[in-house]
Amino acid sequence: VRVHVSIVLCLLALPLAGCSRQQPKFENRESLSELIPEVQQHIRWVLEGTDDPDFQSGDPDFPGYFGTPTDMVAWERLPIQYHAATGTLSNVDGAVAEGTQDATLGVDLTTQNMPIEPGASATFLSGAYAGASVTVEAFNPQNGLLTLQEQGFESAPAVGDRIVIGAGEVLKEGRMLYAEHCQHCHGVSGDGNGPTAPYLNPPPRDYRLGLFKFTSTQASEKAQRADLAQTILEGIPGTYMPSFKLLSERETQAIVEYVLWLAMRGEIENGQIQALRLDYSKQTVEETIDSAVEASQNSGTPLTRADARAQVIEELTAYLTEDWPDEFDEESKFLAERWANAELETAVVFPSTPRVPDTPESRAEGRRLYYDAKTKCDTCHGPQGLGDGGQTVSVQKDPATNQDYPLPGLYDNWGNPLQPRNLTTGIYRGGRRPIDLYRRMYAGIKGTPMPPFGTVLTDDEIWHLVNYVLSIPFEARERRPGDGAAQTPPPAEVATTGTPADASN
């Protein structure tokens, strides 16, 4: 009977469960759970504004700097295009409208990401009306005049007041499109751990390190918007990342902004965890308590563990109220700057000379460089370009711990095993245009052991290598992929003088 009852209960529960929509939520990094609860609470407060901790209790409605997927926060410090448009007031003559006329505001748009539709909101960011919103009736792009669905202001706002139109519209559209197209692999929080992720190799990108592999920027710079858009447009050949050419330009841009936002959220989260875990991981705090208790045994006033813990929390509270605000301020400013700098023209890798003509001589020179002591391409990509160089079978060390990785081979910054590209297939993940290969060689692949060669090779040398690498799939060779790799590099005289066709025999 009991079984029957529970089945009935289950059946009853089913429609209820099916009906309550599950709220999407940003998962926190696993390492957050290694911290003491007080610090976990602090970091969640930074991100989502939940659980206002004692030391920050000021504004119970503080939404955090990022919020949740359904209540997002557009933190203006970050260089993200959140809104349909932003601008400053240039003309307020029509603000105090007469009679039944609608009020108008002249606006100098500083950014516009979406068309300004009737019904859009316009929110003041500064001035007497800061925080207030009005509704747009129409916008005339010719004269920059915004007609409002309002009968006028009692007193006109000031010229120069900052205003956003369609607040958060880009982010909202980005989130919707992300949920539709990206989330099942890349996950709600961009951790690369969506429901399909366990079945994919290579795994989907985890954005939370703020690192993207295929970029047009210098080795030390972040990725550009254009790089992410390019990846969405073209996909990543040889992986599960498909091309999304059917998305409109505007939709792609909205996804890019949302992905950047997730990346920055992940970086802030990671930065906070890294900074606080040195002193406030559960393990460290236990050790601190142990030594404090031990030290107090010889003194007149022995401490209990609870006393010692209270001291730690006191120290934490003092740090978070006194030093932390400034530190966080600087850290977030630095992060915003780095992302903004990536958009500058100076961040982009441009060759100073045009591509060297793709001649047999150029290919031969590229082939020579491939084995040269200053490039050592073959140590990873293999003597025949099969991606099976000696590095793939030697045991590497994890830079974080300096301990050997469990399995031989190369690893990326996310801790995933990595194969150097097999250059005989003609599939290039970062794009197959000569400039793509040039940039891969000049600036390396971020987050991977592929180093940048911009400081070692001249532009012409890189172009020779590009010409050679692009010719590898068409080289005649005795051995084919799958035949097993020969570990002996070609004889020196062939490597330096021979043409690719000669070299293979």
Next chain:
Amino acid sequence: MLKQKFTSVAVVAVLGALVAGCGGGDEPRRGDVVIQPRQQAAPEATEPAETPAGDAVTATPAQPAPAEEPKPEMTQEQPAPAAEVAAAPAEATAADQAPAEAPAAASGEKGTTFKGRVVVKGDVPTIPAIKPSGTDAFCIDLGEIPQDEVIVGEGNGLADVFVWVRKAPSGVEVPDPPTEPAVLDQKGCRFIPPALVVQVGQPMLVKNDDATLHNTRMSGLAISFNQTVAPNNREGVPVDISRPEIVPVPVKCDIHSWMSARLLATDNPWYAVTDRDGNFEINNLPAGAELDFRLQHGRAGYVERSLKLTLKDGEVKEQTFEVDASKLGG
């Protein structure tokens, strides 16, 4: 305020949410967005009802400290507003007008000093020398490469422990960083030195004394660097150290994965790395300010997490630190 044409959008939105809750299809819900302005002005929050489709739009300031009610003026407790204007930390400003203290140091006066030793307690583990793996004949031909991870000298002194003031105390004048570049060299397929400190603003170079290619990769929270250094490059590749790191950052060569060093970037010149016998000495410390020292070793981790010292002018403080041999591993 505004003469608004208010409709009961909020009610509609709530109704909508109820309907959407059941059978809303597969269409993902559009999120609501709140604005956190960059400027310090903390305007009052607006009612969600003002925006279309139930989107809540409120505004909060950019400071780490949450906005209470908007204050007409930012007063005492508030740190410098988050605006771009007052970005420089107090110590950076002080450094700009660095006084004539550095010459005194050069003339041999040591001033307020913190010195001491780090010793290993227990049986010092023997770490085997490195047998180069991989395919690089240059390194393989070296046979064995000395390990730099645990170097124990005379009287069990532990080398390469970082000793530094974790953050320049506010209000203290920080001497200008040295103009002499800090150099990280690569020789015999190892980094030299294995522990290097750079003060933010000091130039830094990565060099290569080997006839083989090395690349130098370091990624901390502030430092992000990865460049190849050509064989026998003696001019060096510059590294821009623009922000301090909380702890030493691992430095790696991807081509020779055994190569390992640590780089610390500080915001002050009050640092030392223990020598072969575990000794360190930091001179010309600012007297009267509370200095929070940290001692860290690449393998052992923290030797001392936080040691707060306030020294009198001219005082010489001496202390010995012990590291349990078990923390150095085998």
